[in-house]
Amino acid sequence: MTPDWIAVDWGTTRLRVWAMQGPKAVQSRNSDKGMGGLSRDGFEPALLELIADWLPASGRMPVIACGMVGARTGWAEAEYRAVPCTPLDPHQAIRPAVRDARLDVRILPGLSQSAPADVMRGEETQIAGYLASDPGFDGTLCLPGTHCKWVRIARGRVEAFQTYMTGEMFSLISRQSVLRLSLGGAVPDAGAAASGAADALADPHAAQRELFSLRAGALLHNLAPEQAAGRLSGLLIGAELGAARDFWHNRKTIIIGAPELAALYETPMRTAGADARRMDGAQLVLAGLTAAHLALQEKP
Amino acid sequence: MTPDWIAVDWGTTRLRVWAMQGPKAVQSRNSDKGMGGLSRDGFEPALLELIADWLPASGRMPVIACGMVGARTGWAEAEYRAVPCTPLDPHQAIRPAVRDARLDVRILPGLSQSAPADVMRGEETQIAGYLASDPGFDGTLCLPGTHCKWVRIARGRVEAFQTYMTGEMFSLISRQSVLRLSLGGAVPDAGAAASGAADALADPHAAQRELFSLRAGALLHNLAPEQAAGRLSGLLIGAELGAARDFWHNRKTIIIGAPELAALYETPMRTAGADARRMDGAQLVLAGLTAAHLALQEKP
Structure with missing residues (x-):
């Protein structure tokens, strides 16, 4: 089984990957190799550990990742995009250097707000996943967790967050x-x-x-x-x-x-x-990563 | 040098002792043997480590202690006294069993408040130390620290605290x-x-x-x-x-x-x-322990 592309949710404590055929997840795996426990040269091996058998013998596999993997102390820093802005712009993804030439990795940037100072990494992809099925939403998204994000949405954009x-x-x-x-x-x-x-x-x-x-x-x-x-x-x-x-x-x-x-x-x-x-937001990260994949297909 | 009595401030992380002649401290010592790191049979040795050479060859040495040493997991539980009440009543001190017959140890009880539920151990002795020099005080004492205590005082009593x-x-x-x-x-x-x-x-x-x-x-x-x-x-x-x-x-x-x-x-x-x-409250614990000593002298 060779997927079309691979979706990656890479947070501080967990790494989750999905083998994707178009918008459909055909398999998923995860490990405890979150970015918090990895040094810079540990990311590619941690990823390969989970996806090596999904890669083709030759050619390049698109991999789209979000989360703390793009932090300053992550694999490669994907600089924040400043709100107000759309939650995702995959064309601004960072492409870390890789050893395995079959990997074509894009790390999606998080969002920042200048005043009051605030940042997010990963939640912007969940937000994009929500907006994929409700593009006209005007209101607030609240994402509780270790750090709860309150996000004001209008016209498809993140206006402010806390x-x-x-x-x-x-x-x-x-x-x-x-x-x-x-x-x-x-x-x-x-x-x-x-x-x-x-x-x-x-x-x-x-x-x-x-x-x-x-x-x-x-x-x-x-x-x-x-x-x-x-x-x-x-x-x-x-x-x-x-x-x-x-x-x-x-x-x-x-x-x-x-x-x-x-x-x-x-x-x-x-x-x-x-x-x-x-x-329940369990599927939203994947929906957001899928939206990013589709956007890259449409405007290569 | 043999003191009249020994004052002891025994908190979670520190043990402080003073050799006293009446109300006067002639020497002081301290160690890191706070109650937090001691099991029940570790208290007497920890105390003797600091005061052994202050003890008489024969006869009993009064030792007055306050703080977490009187907690349920301390040397011996000195049950809380319920407010409203005076900050100290040394006649309600608990006397732990000792091996060294020269030790006559009294542990002062802390204070409790039923509703809103609250407790203190050690601060009541600082409060008594303050009131020793300002017995008519009517107002609030605020004792900042790891846990800040706000204490309402009137007519020599603790009315409420938080x-x-x-x-x-x-x-x-x-x-x-x-x-x-x-x-x-x-x-x-x-x-x-x-x-x-x-x-x-x-x-x-x-x-x-x-x-x-x-x-x-x-x-x-x-x-x-x-x-x-x-x-x-x-x-x-x-x-x-x-x-x-x-x-x-x-x-x-x-x-x-x-x-x-x-x-x-x-x-x-x-x-x-x-x-x-x-x-500056540095001297108040000792003033409170001294007040307890005097009260025991007056009403033996």
């Missing part, structure tokens, strides 16, 4: 702060998360004020780890929703992410009257 | 989050900290909204590590000041801590019209 470190903060606080003693690795209780999010959206000081009480509540009142973890998760998300209100208030908003996490964002927004709905 | 994890959050974010790549171990710039604190006090969402822009500012605009670290420090402190406003608004407030850190709290509070001043 990053919140909510997922990373949850991980740091629950695993490395004194609260780790009370939260352990507990699975956050969904009800506690929902009420925490509602409370923190209503009171912007709630998250900061209540953090340590999760520890004290465990010491004094046997607050269960699942409850404490849920409350923490909700408080942080609610605080983010309060800070990001301009992105979703009176704007159609689509929350793109894993269902349970997206629901934690959706419920308090809808309670506050927002026109918010969620969708 | 803990903020601001120092720990600064440490986690600057050393372990993605911002570490932009902040390194830089010394926070004082001017950037002051303006960050003012901005976050004025806008409760500023801290959360600006976190990631410290990383992006470094990538896009060469934001200097000292500026980014200062801004982060100020944003977190300003957010704390906003959340703790009820403690300092229209209340006489004394900020007890290292001069530079205390100034970061004092300046925005005074700008907001607060009656706030700061004092």
Whole structure:
């Protein structure tokens, strides 16, 4: 089986590849060789490890990659494109030097915003994937995760965006702060998360004020780890929703992410009257990479 | 030299001891044998390492200790006293079993508050130290540090208190989050900290909204590590000041801590019209331990 081209989602911790025939994925593989653990000369071998048997005996295989692979400390720096702009322009992709002449690699650039200073790498491809099926969308996309991106879209372009470190903060606080003693690795209780999010959206000081009480509540009142973890998760998300209100208030908003996490964002927004709905974003990176491939075919 | 008694400040990371003659410290020593690194049978040897040559050939030496040494996972659990109450009651000290019969050890209990749930261990002794020289104080004490304590005092008692994890959050974010790549171990710039604190006090969402822009500012605009670290420090402190406003608004407030850190709290509070001043708290633990010693002498 030889694909037409290969799609690559290369983040900090994971590498995912798809063997593509036109817009159709015929096979996919992944490894833990994210860019975070690779030095510059480790990228090509890490890629070949997954795709070597997809390559032709001769000729060149188009490979389109997005994500942190294009960071300054990645395989080759794909300089940010400044918003406002379309999420993708594959003609501005960077082509790293390769040893294996069969590889024709393009790394898609991320987006930057000068003020407030912000950057993204990888999410722009998910955004392009969303717009491929809803090109007239006018509103906000919210992409929760380690770093949640709020993205204002109009006329097919990214007008502005803002990053919140909510997922990373949850991980740091629950695993490395004194609260780790009370939260352990507990699975956050969904009800506690929902009420925490509602409370923190209503009171912007709630998250900061209540953090340590999760520890004290465990010491004094046997607050269960699942409850404490849920409350923490909700408080942080609610605080983010309060800070990001301009992105979703009176704007159609689509929350793109894993269902349970997206629901934690959706419920308090809808309670506050927002026109918010969620969708699973698992396929959007591939849809965006496919859009990039098609654009390269059309205007070679 | 044989002291009358020995004062001990035993926190999570440090052990400090003073040889006392009445209220006067004639010698002091310290080690890194904080309670965090000790198992239950490690406390007595760690203490003897510092004080063995202060002990008499026969007879018992009073030792008064405060801090995390009295936690559930410390030498012996000194159960919290519930506020409202005086900061110290040495008659409720716990006396751990000892092997060396010359040791007569008392561990002072910390304070707890049921709702909102909160606890302290060690700060109650600093508070008692402050009240020893200002017994009629009516207002708020603010003790910044890894965990900042805001404490409402009236009629010689702790009426209520609240803990903020601001120092720990600064440490986690600057050393372990993605911002570490932009902040390194830089010394926070004082001017950037002051303006960050003012901005976050004025806008409760500023801290959360600006976190990631410290990383992006470094990538896009060469934001200097000292500026980014200062801004982060100020944003977190300003957010704390906003959340703790009820403690300092229209209340006489004394900020007890290292001069530079205390100034970061004092300046925005005074700008907001607060009656706030700061004092160096280096001697307050010892003053509190001395007050406990005197109380035990008076009412044996």
